[in-house]
Amino acid sequence: MRILVSTALMLAAVSLAGMSVVGPTTHSLEWWSEVREGDPSTGTGGALYRLAALVLPLAVPLGGQELPPSPDLDPRALLLESRGEGGGPGSHWEFYFTRAIYSEYQGGWGWGRRARWATDYPKADHQFLVVLKRLIAIDAYGGENAVRLDDPEIRRFPFLYALEVSRMNLTDAEVQGLRDYLEAGGFLVIDDFWGERALQNLAYQLNRVLPGRLIRPVAMDHPIFSTVYALEEIQQVPNVGNGRRGGPTTECWGCEPMVFGISDDRDRLMVVINWNTDLGDAWEWAEDPWYPLQYSTFAYKMGVNMVAYAMSH
Amino acid sequence: MEGLFEFLFKYRPVLFQEGEVVLGTSWSTGLLVGAVALAGVVAVVTYAAAGGKARPRERTLLAILRLAVLGVITFALLQPTLVISSVVPQRNFVGVLLDDSRSMNLPGEDGAPRRTWMEETFGPEGSQLVDELSERFALRLFRFSSETSRVEAVGELGFQGTRTDVAGALTRAREELSSVPLSGLVLVSDGAENGAAPLSDAIIPLQAAAVPVYTVGLGAEALAPDIQVSRVEVPGTVLKGTASLVDVVITQRGFGGRTVDLLVEDGPRIVAEETVELGNDGEPIVVRIPLTLEESGARSLRFRVPVAEGEAVPENNARDRLVNVTDRTEKVLYFEGEPRWEMKFLRRAVEDDENLQVVVLQRTAPDKFQRYDVDGPEELRGGFPRTREELFRYRGLILGSVEASYFTRDQLQMISDFVGDRGGGLLLLGGRSAFAEGGYAGTAVEDVLPFYLEEPAPDPRGAFQPLTVSPTPAGLNHPVGQLGGAGWDDLPPLSTLNRVVRLKPGATALLTGSAGDEERIVLAHHRFGRGKALGLPVQDTWLWQMHADVPLEDQRHEILWQQLLRWLVDGVPEPVSLILGRERVEAGESVQITASVADSAYIALNDARVVARVTHPSGAVTEQSLAWSVEEDGEYTGSFVPRESGTYAVAVEATREDGVLGEASTILQVGPSQDEYFDAGRRTPLLRRLAEETGGRFYTPSTVSNLPEDLRFTGAGVTLTEERDLWDMPIVLILVLGLLGTEWGYRRIREMV
Incomplete structure (x- = not known):
């Protein structure tokens, strides 16, 4: 029912803009490419944004700025320190859970100075890795590993995790860095962003990265849902607050979880987009007795599957 | 050198090799030796006792010279005799094997075709060599190339044979003349042997039958100027699209330091090309050329260097190789x-x-x-x-x-x-x-x-x-x-x-x-x-x-x-594999089929039923069963003789009671061979080895005049024993005079006379 409501709202919004659309229940989702072709502030994409702003009363932050160096967080120093400087003894691990540091729109609604890429960081990363190493026989580094998208070093880590992308605003260097990363064989997982506007912003950013590639729903018979664990449905994983309270799992009205993907020319997933769900919180708070086990179980299964898929396809 | 020997020792070395030196005196050897010893003692004593100013060392030297003279005289008095077996005239046979292959059309040492000497020597007008041979022997002429047959005259030779099967020719001639007294075989060839059977297969029976082979080598050892694609090392089977490295050996004379193109052609298409700088004159070079074949099936590749102006043998600038390009997964x-x-x-x-x-x-x-x-x-x-x-x-x-x-x-x-x-x-x-x-x-x-x-x-x-x-x-x-x-x-x-x-x-x-x-x-x-x-x-x-x-x-x-x-x-075997003895033969040549058969665990099987199916160029299909070779587990062999020119497809299928074990196939090219034009210089080592191992001799046209004489003393055939005096060898007189002269001269120098 909620999917139907969500879809109806989107169809209504887009039809107000006079666009021809195909709903997300189909597997083509050409409408996303339409969205991605427009700048949020201009063109048809802009019209959609404006309409979305009416439907979803969120201010659209315009005029992106590059992420300034954070004086209290130097990810490069953190990275080198945690992985071992210069590739010396003890520095090699097969798998690094790598978190993407990206630029975002400044001002407007947000969490103040706290960069959104660092949401749940690093506890969620640590917790996920602890469980990952128990579930599969992987040689994984147990610490956090955050790398900027425009850092060439990112190409050493073919698995990348990004979240809270509703305000993502990539610089040209980041666009180029992420494009090269994905085209070379890297794998990007996106998590914990909610609502149509956030998805539209992501679509716009990804269209800059991978122009011409469509965002499509990932069908349940896709191998990513069965690589290690057979998942029969996509659960909406709530944030820690909602989960503890036993309240609604969604963070926006009518939002249903979906998994989208962008595939390469051989139909292998390059990007997996976990929309309207918060796997990261479930990893971060899995040990909390008040957080429902079913959500963290699903989140870990999905996480393991994504890692296993990324390392095999 | 041989002439000097003959001058000093009266006879050619070959007679001493074939004969035996004995002492023919009727006197008591002991008495004679005693008399000579006595003379020696007298000489020594005389030199020792003689007065004068000679020092002991000089007296010793003079005594030795005098003793040496006595020794030579004693040798002569013992009547040394050379006992040798010589053939009885017209009672023995000699087989003359004439090379009828294409390479005889190539230039000889004098620039004329190699066949010219053969035609002149054995032609209808006759020659001194043939006359001398005919005086003593009954000659039987054979022509040989890929096959050997009797001929009556050299005019029957066409010099179009595509192989030089020396071993086959020797075997055939020996067998054909086995019922007559055979003094030897004379092989007239450039020695460009390229037959299927190893030469040793022919040499051993000749040694056993004591039949010497006299070889006459025609042509120059090196042809110049010439470029030759000497060898191509290419895998027999490659996977479609696989980059392979092919080694091509190019030899040349007269083109040192020149730059040439090496082309690899698949039919009309050039599939690889390399510019090659030739090495120093006469030095072979190895060219490693990358090759990727994109068309599956049996491909006949030609490795070719374009013919340069003035080349002595244009035909050896290209070699064909068969490559089976598979398109399986x-x-x-x-x-x-x-x-x-x-x-x-x-x-x-x-x-x-x-x-x-x-x-x-x-x-x-x-x-x-x-x-x-x-x-x-x-x-x-x-x-x-x-x-x-x-x-x-x-x-x-x-x-x-x-x-x-x-x-x-x-x-x-x-x-x-x-x-x-x-x-x-x-x-x-x-x-x-x-x-x-x-x-x-x-x-x-x-x-x-x-x-x-x-x-x-x-x-x-x-x-x-x-x-x-x-x-x-x-x-x-x-x-x-x-x-x-x-x-x-x-x-x-x-x-x-x-x-x-x-x-x-x-x-x-x-x-x-x-x-x-x-x-x-x-x-x-x-x-x-x-x-x-x-x-x-x-x-x-x-x-x-x-x-x-x-x-x-x-x-x-x-x-x-x-x-x-x-x-x-690459090259990983299947349970059933197939190998042909040669990838290219001439029509009429036998082809060996060898199949290796194993089960799915790759354990060799000796109880399989293996059938070879041969598809002829005309489309006709023949089948034959292959038999276990016994020598090797899982090895089955058979043979067939292609009669048509073209491409034959050969397939084997191995079955057992529980089903088909596997199949394998390959192709065979049947047509005239170009082997005659490769390494076409006279192969002296081969001809010399053949002669030496059978007790014969190697000649060139300039030395072949000794052949009739040498053939007389082979000891083979119907012979009689001859005794020839050696006491009157010039060397005896020279030694006596030389030693006496030396003694006299020494004494003159030392003022003892």
Whole structure:
């Protein structure tokens, strides 16, 4: 029912803009490419944004700025320190859970100075890795590993995790860095962003990265849902607050979880987009007795599957 | 030299070789020796007692000279005699074998065709040689090329034979003349032997029958100016699209330092081309030319150097080679013990290669496996294969980071047998659970490795070592080393957890890595039993795809893995295989068919039914059963004689009561051979060896006049014994006069006279 409501709202919004659309229940989702072709502030994409702003009363932050160096967080120093400087003894691990540091729109609604890429960081990363190493026989580094998208070093880590992308605003260097990363064989997982506007912003950013590639729903018979664990449905994983309270799992009205993907020319997933769900919180708070086990179980299964898929396809 | 010998000793050396020297005196030898000894004593005493100023040393020297004179005289008085067997005139036969091959049309030493001397000597107008031979022997003429037959006159020779089968000719002549007294065989040829049978097959019976062969070599030993494609080393079977390296040996005379083009042609198309700088005059060069064949089926490739102006033999500028280009999918099993990036990027690297199917079995957790690219739900359902049949269905096997203790002892032995018995290709990758760190020391798999295992690192992570990789000279000349484009330059460093530094004898390192002052082995291979084993003790070749320093369009990672896996499975045998004795024959020549038959576990079978099906160029099909050879388990042989020119298709099918074991096929080219034009210079060593091993002699047209005389004393045939005095040899008189003159001269110098 909620999917139907969500879809109806989107169809209504887009039809107000006079666009021809195909709903997300189909597997083509050409409408996303339409969205991605427009700048949020201009063109048809802009019209959609404006309409979305009416439907979803969120201010659209315009005029992106590059992420300034954070004086209290130097990810490069953190990275080198945690992985071992210069590739010396003890520095090699097969798998690094790598978190993407990206630029975002400044001002407007947000969490103040706290960069959104660092949401749940690093506890969620640590917790996920602890469980990952128990579930599969992987040689994984147990610490956090955050790398900027425009850092060439990112190409050493073919698995990348990004979240809270509703305000993502990539610089040209980041666009180029992420494009090269994905085209070379890297794998990007996106998590914990909610609502149509956030998805539209992501679509716009990804269209800059991978122009011409469509965002499509990932069908349940896709191998990513069965690589290690057979998942029969996509659960909406709530944030820690909602989960503890036993309240609604969604963070926006009518939002249903979906998994989208962008595939390469051989139909292998390059990007997996976990929309309207918060796997990261479930990893971060899995040990909390008040957080429902079913959500963290699903989140870990999905996480393991994504890692296993990324390392095999 | 021989003339001087004959002047001094009265007779030619050959008579002394064939005859025996005896003493013919009727006097009492003891009496004669005693008289000479007495004379010697008198001479010594006389010299010793004589007055004068001579010193003892001078007296001794003079006594020795005098004794030497007495010795020579004594020898003459003993009537030395040469006893020799000589043939009875017109009672013996001599077979004359005349080379009727095409190479006799090539220029001889004097510039005229080689056949000219033969035609003049054995022609109707006659010659001194033939006259002298005919005086003593009954001559029987034979012509020979690929076949041998009797002729009455040299005019029957056409000089169009496409082979020079010396062994066959000698055998045929010996057999044909076996019922008559045979003094010897005379072989007139350039010695450009290219028959199927080894020469020793003909020599041994000749030695047993004491039939000497006298060889007359025609033509110059080296033809100049000339360029020749001497040899082409090309694999008999290649996988479609596989880059192969073909070695072409080019020899030349008169074109030293020149630049020529080497072309590889597949019908009308040029499939490869290389500009080659020839070496110094007379020095052969080896050209290694990369070749990728994109059309499947049997391809007849021509390796050709365009004919230069003035070449003595234009026909030897091209060689044809048959290559069977297969278009099947080669199945490789990759067993990975843990999730690793290497597996992902290896799969990606070869996914566009339609001839490679990498089936992946990945252990994600203890006793939990993922399978990729399997053919059906049953494949590898039970994990790593537990039977030979299951494992041996693959042609290549890759072991990733999986500890030896995962396998049972039988499985480890089976992996070894996969290489040694089945003939498969094994590739072991580096990792924290590979090689010594994986506990492979002391296992059956260690024996297969191309290098020795070192002491395992206590903590593999501590053994982490970045490596700057570079190819060895052998690697640069290996198919795996052909990356194209930028080659091996600027590739980012890789890393290893496994220290490998010592190759086993016979192994070859293709890639090495610099780790500070130490050089590590990065890729090595060797033959093991029927198959090959490779070790690649690094863990992240995927960086050559993913690293920021490698442009996105760079294909070297893909090329490396495609070449590596194609080479891994190259030449891996099937349960049933087929080999023909020759890939190209002339119509009428017999072709040997050899089939090797084994079951799916590659155990040789001797009770199979093997049928060879030959499809002729005309479309006719003949079948014949092959019989177990007995000499070798699983080997079945037969033969057939193609009568038509063109391409024959030969296929064998092996069956047993429980069904078909397998099939194999190949093709055969039937047509005139060009072998006569290759290495067409006179082969003196071969002709000399043939003569010496049978008791004959080697001649050239300038020395052949001695042949009739030499033939007289072979001892073969109907002979009579001749005694020839040796006492009157000029050397005797020369020695006597010389020694006396020396004595007299010495005394004059010393003022003793």
